[in-house]
Amino acid sequence: xxxxxxxxxxxxxxxxxxxxxxxxxxxxxxxxxxxxxxxxxxxxxxxxxxxxxxxxxxxxxxxxxxxxxxxxxxxxxxxxxxxxxxxxxxxxxxxxxxxxxxxxxxxxxxxxxxxxxxxxxxxxxxxxxxxxxxxxxxxxxxxxxxxxxxxxxxxxxxxxxxxxxxxxxxxxxxxxxxxxxxxxxxxxxxxxxxxxxxxxxxxxxxxxxxxxxxxxxxxxxxxxxxxxxxxxxxxxxxxxxxxxxxxxxxxxxxxxxxxxxxxxxxxxxxxxxxxxxxxxxxxxxxx
Numbered sequence: 001x002x003x004x005x006x007x008x009x010x011x012x013x014x015x016x017x018x019x020x021x022x023x024x025x026x027x028x029x030x031x032x033x034x035x036x037x038x039x040x041x042x043x044x045x046x047x048x049x050x051x052x053x054x055x056x057x058x059x060x061x062x063x064x065x066x067x068x069x070x071x072x073x074x075x076x077x078x079x080x081x082x083x084x085x086x087x088x089x090x091x092x093x094x095x096x097x098x099x100x101x102x103x104x105x106x107x108x109x110x111x112x113x114x115x116x117x118x119x120x121x122x123x124x125x126x127x128x129x130x131x132x133x134x135x136x137x138x139x140x141x142x143x144x145x146x147x148x149x150x151x152x153x154x155x156x157x158x159x160x161x162x163x164x165x166x167x168x169x170x171x172x173x174x175x176x177x178x179x180x181x182x183x184x185x186x187x188x189x190x191x192x193x194x195x196x197x198x199x200x201x202x203x204x205x206x207x208x209x210x211x212x213x214x215x216x217x218x219x220x221x222x223x224x225x226x227x228x229x230x231x232x233x234x235x236x237x238x239x240x241x242x243x244x245x246x247x248x249x250x251x252x253x254x255x256x257x258x259x260x261x262x263x264x265x266x267x268x269x270x271x272x273x274x275x276x277x278x279x280x281x282x283x284x285x286x287x
């Protein structure tokens with residue numbers, strides 16, 4: 001296990017074990033832990049929060065437009081800084097090639113298989129994506145895997161890096177729990193085009209589908225999930241630690257799956273839709 005992953009296991013707010021003792025138990029130095037969690041300055045974190053909120057409203061804003069918007073809010077920032085922060089957050093306007101992490105030329109890009117396809121039952125198509133989660137003193141990345149038909153979140157993981165391993169762990173969990181879908185759709189970010197991810201998909205027998213460049217609408221249902229999660233959970237709470245983020249996001253996803261009614265299913269929840277909804281009474285999803 002890498003030093004970075006071992007650092008992720010340390011909980012700063014743990015009352016029974018000191019950070020020094022936790023570092024000893026996972027086999028890292030205290031300096032390594034603090035280096036891993038140094039993060040951005042408070043000003044940059046504030047700017048990232050503002051950028052993230054505005055980007056939900058205007059996903060076509062590139063760094064130039066975002067600079068203009070920030071300056072109108074009273075923040076005298078340079079385009080270089082905004083471009084770097086947007087890159088760190090994985091935010092790219094819809095008319096540009098995705099750079100959630102830059103595509104690797106060694107990674108194969110697969111065609112989009114869902115255009116015009118009627119998706120009328122659970123486990124026919126799953127989709128996956130990564131988003132940025134702002135916190136009071138830092139940020140995390142969240143990956144989620146969703147059933148396209150029912151909108152149920154099947155698995156999710158948080159990480160403080162954009163390493164592909166946390167995405168693959170979520171995929172392995174969902175395959176072990178729910179079986180294999182016909183198709184798994186993602187964007188073209190390098191975590192989801194890399195060999196570790198694509199080999200896992202191919203080995204389970206599912207087909208690989210990838211969004212067209214810059215076409216966020218190709219994965220629209222999970223984009224709507226991010227918007228709801230951030231407005232209903234992340235932005236309402238000052239998340240301090242990874243433990244708080246996991247608990248808060250976990251509670252919201254449980255609420256979303258089991259209690260939040262969905263208009264597509266005439267007020268039924270994603271859980272109810274996944275677990276035996278009569279598809280004749282629902283509106284089939286057409287990609």
